[in-house]
Amino acid sequence: MPETRTISFGEAVNAALRRSLEERPEVLLYGEDVGVPGGVFGVTKGLHKQFGDRVFDTPISESAILGSAIGAAMFGRRPVVEIMWSDFFLVALDQVVNQAANVRYVSEGRLTAPLTIRTQQGAVPGSCAQHSQSLEAFFLHTPGIRVCMPSTAQDAYDLLLAAVDCDDPVVVIENRALYHAGKTEVEVGGPVAPIGGARPRRTGDAATVVSWGTLSSQAVVAADSLASEGHEVEVLETPWLDPFPWDDVTASVARTGRLVVAHEANHTGGFGAEILARVAESGITLRAIPQRVAVPDMRLPAAPELARAVLPDAAGIADAIRRVVS
Amino acid sequence: MTETDRMLRDLRDIWRIRLLEEKVRDLRASGEIVGSVHLCIGQEAGPVGACDALRPTDALFVTYRGHGWAVARGVPVVGILAELLGRASGVNGGRGGSAYFSAPEYGFHGENSIVGAGAPLAVGAALAGRYDGTDRAAVCVFGDGAMNQGAVHESMNFAAAFDLPVVFVCENNGYSELTPIRDMVRHDVLAERARVYGLLGERIDGDDPAVVRERVADAVESAREGGGPVLLELMTARLVGHYIGDAEQYRAPGELERLAEVEPAARLGRALREAGVPDADIDAARADAAAEIDAAEAEALAATPADVETVRSHVHA
Ligand SMILES: Cc1ncc(C[n+]2csc(CCOP(=O)(O)OP(=O)(O)O)c2C)c(N)n1
Ligand SMILES: [Mg+2]
Numbered sequence: 001m002p003e004t005r006t007i008s009f010g011e012a013v014n015a016a017l018r019r020s021l022e023e024r025p026e027v028l029l030y031g032e033d034v035g036v037p038g039g040v041f042g043v044t045k046g047l048h049k050q051f052g053d054r055v056f057d058t059p060i061s062e063s064a065i066l067g068s069a070i071g072a073a074m075f076g077r078r079p080v081v082e083i084m085w086s087d088f089f090l091v092a093l094d095q096v097v098n099q100a101a102n103v104r105y106v107s108e109g110r111l112t113a114p115l116t117i118r119t120q121q122g123a124v125p126g127s128c129a130q131h132s133q134s135l136e137a138f139f140l141h142t143p144g145i146r147v148c149m150p151s152t153a154q155d156a157y158d159l160l161l162a163a164v165d166c167d168d169p170v171v172v173i174e175n176r177a178l179y180h181a182g183k184t185e186v187e188v189g190g191p192v193a194p195i196g197g198a199r200p201r202r203t204g205d206a207a208t209v210v211s212w213g214t215l216s217s218q219a220v221v222a223a224d225s226l227a228s229e230g231h232e233v234e235v236l237e238t239p240w241l242d243p244f245p246w247d248d249v250t251a252s253v254a255r256t257g258r259l260v261v262a263h264e265a266n267h268t269g270g271f272g273a274e275i276l277a278r279v280a281e282s283g284i285t286l287r288a289i290p291q292r293v294a295v296p297d298m299r300l301p302a303a304p305e306l307a308r309a310v311l312p313d314a315a316g317i318a319d320a321i322r323r324v325v326s
Numbered sequence: 327m328t329e330t331d332r333m334l335r336d337l338r339d340i341w342r343i344r345l346l347e348e349k350v351r352d353l354r355a356s357g358e359i360v361g362s363v364h365l366c367i368g369q370e371a372g373p374v375g376a377c378d379a380l381r382p383t384d385a386l387f388v389t390y391r392g393h394g395w396a397v398a399r400g401v402p403v404v405g406i407l408a409e410l411l412g413r414a415s416g417v418n419g420g421r422g423g424s425a426y427f428s429a430p431e432y433g434f435h436g437e438n439s440i441v442g443a444g445a446p447l448a449v450g451a452a453l454a455g456r457y458d459g460t461d462r463a464a465v466c467v468f469g470d471g472a473m474n475q476g477a478v479h480e481s482m483n484f485a486a487a488f489d490l491p492v493v494f495v496c497e498n499n500g501y502s503e504l505t506p507i508r509d510m511v512r513h514d515v516l517a518e519r520a521r522v523y524g525l526l527g528e529r530i531d532g533d534d535p536a537v538v539r540e541r542v543a544d545a546v547e548s549a550r551e552g553g554g555p556v557l558l559e560l561m562t563a564r565l566v567g568h569y570i571g572d573a574e575q576y577r578a579p580g581e582l583e584r585l586a587e588v589e590p591a592a593r594l595g596r597a598l599r600e601a602g603v604p605d606a607d608i609d610a611a612r613a614d615a616a617a618e619i620d621a622a623e624a625e626a627l628a629a630t631p632a633d634v635e636t637v638r639s640h641v642h643a
Contacts, residue, residue, distance in 0.1 A: 032502070032503065032505070033503050033504045033505055036504075036505070036576070037503075037504035037505065037575065037576065040503060040504065057505045057509065057510070058510070059471070059474035059502075059510040059511070060441050060442070060471045060472065060474050060475055060502055060510075061474045061475060061476070062475075063476055087440070088440065088441075090440075091440065091442075091443070091475070091476070091477065124361070125360045125361055126359070126360035126361015126362065126423060126424075127361050127362060127423075128361075128390075128422065128423045128424075128425045128426035128439050129421070129422075129426060130425075130426055130438070130439040130440050131362070131425070131439055296638060297641070298637075298638050298641045299421075299641060301420060301421040301423075301632070301637060302361065302412070302420060302421060302422055302423025302424070302425075302426065303412030303413075303416075303419075303420030303421065303423065303631075303632040304360050304361075304412060305412055305420070305631055305632055305634060306412070306420055306421065306632045306634060306637045309634045309637050310637055310638070
C-alpha cells in the first residue's frame, strides 16, 4: 500500500532494499560490511537480521563481489551489491566493462545480468584524492550499463527500485553527504517506475541548467539567485544518465537558447561534454556560448580549504548562468 | 645499548605514536581536523620495531592507518600534524590529509587509501633497485582484510617469481572495518598463504617491538641478499574504532578491557618494571614523548593554512 513517510536519503535506500528483498525472492544483497554491521553508513541496517543469508558481508574483494553478482545474475538471482566508494570500482572495472556490459549483447540476449551495483561518491571535506572522485563518466562510456545518480530521498527510493526491476546491469551512484542530511516526505510502496526520465526542479525561459548528483540542489540555489536578478532559469535534474532524457534536454534548450551543465566530475571527458555535443548536433541555435561547470582537470586535495577552491558550487553555477544570460 | 635502554627507547617511541594519535583524535573531535581519520592506537609496536630494521634508502608503503609508520620512519611529528590540519607546512601542503600523505625524503613513500594498492608499488620499488645498482629493500604494510585483495596476491607472486627484495607486512588486527577477518576466510593463519607463492611466511607477535625488529631485520636482510620476498603477519589489535565515530558493535563483551591488559605500552612497562627499571624512568619515556607532541601541536596549529594559490600545480610535469 502506498504511504508517505518522513525519512532520510539513507532510510529511503534502506526501504527500497527491504521492499526488493520482500517482493523478490531472487534478490541478494551483499558487499563489504553490508550484512551484520548494516553498512559503514548504516544504510543496510536491519536487513541481515530480517532476511538472513540473503544479506551478507564479503571479503574486501571487489572483483569477486562484482563478478559473482554477474555470475549469479546469469543464473537467476537478482543481486544488489555494494561498492563502498566509487573509487574502489577501479580495482575491479573489468567486471563492469568487459563482463557485465557484454553478457546480453554477445549472447544475443540468451544470457542476461540483471544486477544492481550501489555505490556512493563525491567530495566531502577532508576526504583524500582516492575518496573524492566522481566517476560516472567511466560507466557512461560503457554501453550496456545503466547509470543513475539520485539526489533526493524520493529518487533514492524510486530509482533503486527501478534499478532492481531492470533486466540489465545498473550502477546506482549515491552520495555519502546525503545519507543523513535531513528527512523529507517520501512516497513508498507505489508502483515501480521504469528507468529513465528527467526531473524539472525549476521552470524558466532565460536559460537551461542541467545537473545531477549533489550539484542539482546547488543549481537550484544558483537559479534562485538569478531570479532575484530578473532571470528565470530552468533547472533540469537528470538523475538518470543512462538512459539520458535527451528529448527533455533538447526541448528545454530549444526554448531557452542558453545552456549550462554542472557536474562534480572532472571537466575533460565529463558527461557535460556529451550534452554540449548532442545539443550542437541537434542543430539548435544557441544564443550564448554554452557553459560547463566542473572540477578543473586535476587531482583533489584533502585540505577542505584547498578542495573548496576547486569544487563547483552554487556561486560557480550562478556565474556560469550570468555568462549565458548577459 | 643495553637491553633495558632499548626497551625504554621503544616505550618512548610507542608513546610518541600513541600520544600523537590521541592528539589527532582530540583535534578531530574539536573540528580542527576534518574528515576520515584512522588511528593506530594499540598497533604501535609494529612500526616502532620494523622501522628500526630499515635503512634510510629502503622503501616503505603503508595504508591510511599510517601515522605511526610515518613517525617511526622519522617524519617530523609537526609535519604530520600540519598535514592533517591542512596547513601549508604539512608534509604534502594539505593535499594528502590523514589518509594519503607521503614524505619520501624520510623514506616514507606514502599512505594509501585503496586497500592493497601499496603492494604493487613496493614491488616496483624493489624492481627499480635491480636496475639502479642499489640493494634497496621495499616494505609494504597492509591489514588482514587486504589479504583478500587481488593486488596483494599478484604482488606476492610477482615479487617471488623475480626474487625481489620485498617484505610484505600484514598487520592482523582481527578486523577489516566492522567485519572480523575470521568470518571472511576459511583458514585464518594468513601467513600461511605465503608458502603457495614460494615466499617465506611467518606469524609473529606484532605487539612486541623487539620481536618485530628482529623478524623484520632478518626478512629484509634475507630478501636483500636474494632470498626472495617474505610475508610477516604481525598479530596485533586496535584499541579504538576503525574510524572515528565507529560504534564498535562488533567487539565481544569485555574485549577492549582484555586488550588493554596486553597492549604494547602496558606490556613494555611491566617488562621494564620486572627488569628493575625505576618507575621514574618508565614515566619519563611517556613524559618526553608528551612534551614533543604538545610542542608539535602548538607549532602546527599556529602554522599558516594550505596555499590555495598553488592548488592546481603539480598535476603534470
Ligand atoms: C579497494 C578498497 N576496498 C574497500 C575499501 C574500504 N576500506 C577501507 S579500510 C577497509 C578495511 C581494511 O581492513 P584491513 O586490511 O584489515 O586494515 P585495517 O583497517 O584493519 O588496518 C576497507 C574495507 C578501500 N579503501 N579500498
Ligand atoms: Mg584489519
